[in-house]
Amino acid sequence: MNALPSSSRPNPTEAVIAALSAELVNRYGERAVTSMAVREQHGHSLTWAKNQPPDVVVYARTTEEVSAIVKLCAAHDVPVVPFGTGTSLEGHINAPFGGVSVDVSLMNRIIAVHDEDLDCVVEPGVTRKALNEFLRDKGLFFPIDPGADASIGGMVATRASGTNAVRYGTMKDAVLSLTAVLADGQIVKTASRARKSSAGYDLTRLFVGSEGTLGIITEITLKLQGIPEAISAGICPFPSVKAACDAVIMTIQSGIPMARIELLDEVQVRAVNLHSKLTLPESPLLLVEFHGTEAGVEEQAERFGEIAAEFGGGPFEWATKPEERSKLWQARHDSYWAARGLRPGAQSVATDVCVPISRLAECVEETKRDIAEIGLIAPIVGHVGDGNFHVQPLVDMDNPAEIAACEAFVDRLVRRALAMEGTCTGEHGVGQKKMKYLEIEHGPAALDLMRVLKRALDPHNIMNPGKIVAL
């Protein structure tokens, strides 16, 4: 399952690794680790993919250390794989050709917060929750929230987003500037702290979503948001996925500035109810949230309720207390673990696609028919304001027929999204598992251009090789 692209470079020899490890231990002491437990912990994604451990793990502390490590690896022609919290879903942090995993979890300082400019400067190992905890007293927050408590560096590298993207954008929008270590160890800073700029090529966006294949991100300047005066959240069941999607389209067309608008299918609702001890109605469900002033939020909610009713949705129920709201969103963020609870012992093969919102209902409904036909358990959750949804098949890894069926299902899912002018991944990234779809999505000329970029920035293919584009 999840066949990986064929090797395009040899693994380092034992002699090279021995020499390199000795040098790394010499320099970084116990921060350079070769124990199999630690290597394996750094060799797999959160959803199922074969473990591919690196040869060495180094816990870096500074940009200069990362630069020195990359220079050393370049000198030995050894792959370098950056590692944040290990919550990747598509095999980004595996080391298919061995090499050095550069773990940035010790680079977890919040370097500066500029209240007046609504930005902050952080190291890549800071997690999104740690950042928000730090910011809370200042009346600011960082809105991008993939389900996991991912590191900011990993979120930049995969162009992550989450439930707030419909209002606040994705990591593409949230990064003002970053520092990256290139394949030859050079350190570049991509932009100033100005809110916008037309000063040359967009080096920032070159690295956002590049998954460690063009450089290692070692510092990030992020846009922040003011915590809104009023927040209200609610749930609204619908008779069908289509009805829910139509309500979402109408809501967005009406210009109601939704902060969050999330779809759970009835399977996912059941999973969430079991996992988080809730009693949500087990039908297609929208979880919504509004940000604004007291009056503004009330007005938005009222208009959303009217729109939902037009499409047969309701009753629309409010989580008025902050703790109720937190519980609801925690349940949503735990949906991955909740889904796994539906079939204990099975492996999870979470994946995501994204389509233009006008095609979303059709795409989700065809996918649900497909799931039903092959008898999979595969809950669906979606950031429906963006046309993005996740499917999480639960598979018995001891059953080859089931594995094959799941593989074929994921393939059909991706091709279905692509046929609807969508993308093979809305927010998880390419990693290893989506590589084969890039040519279908972008066409051969655009894929060639990606290879041109990769070769120009990493001519010896040492930066996280075997991800995004194979050379």
Added chain:
Amino acid sequence: MNALPSSSRPNPTEAVIAALSAELVNRYGERAVTSMAVREQHGHSLTWAKNQPPDVVVYARTTEEVSAIVKLCAAHDVPVVPFGTGTSLEGHINAPFGGVSVDVSLMNRIIAVHDEDLDCVVEPGVTRKALNEFLRDKGLFFPIDPGADASIGGMVATRASGTNAVRYGTMKDAVLSLTAVLADGQIVKTASRARKSSAGYDLTRLFVGSEGTLGIITEITLKLQGIPEAISAGICPFPSVKAACDAVIMTIQSGIPMARIELLDEVQVRAVNLHSKLTLPESPLLLVEFHGTEAGVEEQAERFGEIAAEFGGGPFEWATKPEERSKLWQARHDSYWAARGLRPGAQSVATDVCVPISRLAECVEETKRDIAEIGLIAPIVGHVGDGNFHVQPLVDMDNPAEIAACEAFVDRLVRRALAMEGTCTGEHGVGQKKMKYLEIEHGPAALDLMRVLKRALDPHNIMNPGKIVAL
């Protein structure tokens, strides 16, 4: 004045141009033009820079034609310079090394509007006003509005923005996908129509802001916005630039979702009053606009008025009727021409910088002191919600001392912005005139990386050579 970077490539020989022109006329008939009047019209920016005409102008009609033209130019090693409406401000469309100007003004079809997805597909010669006229009946609008009625292709190429950027972002945010013709004539499409994607390198943002130096943009998919239910605009005078900027910072920190918040200094207000026959108070002035529901807009306006008063601003006056509002914003958009009216016969040397908003008041005030000290007439307008402002010195081009003084002033302005963690251009682009500041702004490693990109995509330096980075 505005010394251009030294030539890094020879101009094509007369024999080459003769052969190329013959072939272009043969293929495109009267759409291939060599008259000096047309060449000169394609050889200069809107603000003063030496005219550098191309050798031939071709009016292309399709992506395939652009590809064929680029292939022909590549075969003859002749520069290709894309041209939209010619409203560039920094020498982007001049042809310092001769070659072919590819005018896309005939590529002005709106190919599709997808109401439910809030996007549209357009050719590069569509202007922002033509697009908005077309969209009006559909309840949609395209928010990015540089002062001029620029072409969408040019706006993509310069990463343009305008008065709405504080709410709706810049061209970086507005482009979902684009088609570009590369230096070898290959045609790439950068992305699907999905609202977001993590599927590989961000080819879209590679071309946004690349000013024709990496490829020619021939089709663009743009995000649109719903026309808000209610819009209200107003003006508010302040005792000083600092008071106005402080009010802006407080407004943004309070999370009031301003659609527009524009500063005019007293010199610019006087110019606008003269040009547009208005009677605005001749002091630092904020022009603001709110978008939302009736109640929401009223609430926002009320809170803004309170904040303005805290900083000594007021009275805050409303333009309640749509025609009053239009007149106000037209006056703002005409500020370039209004400024020129302050000194008939003088040339305009409009330029822009952008700094973190916390430094904006300081930057504008230092700049105003500088203007006063050297006795320039140089009105200031600013997209202050983004920290971006424009200065427009009016210079007697027959007075070498004045020219030198203005040159030195612009240099100090840019260096002042850079010293405040800002950028040498917020929205005009680099063109030829800001090239020398890229290394100071980004550092040598990042500038090298820009050169690596340029060389990788355009190894023979035929795509708009002599702009952004000199090879």
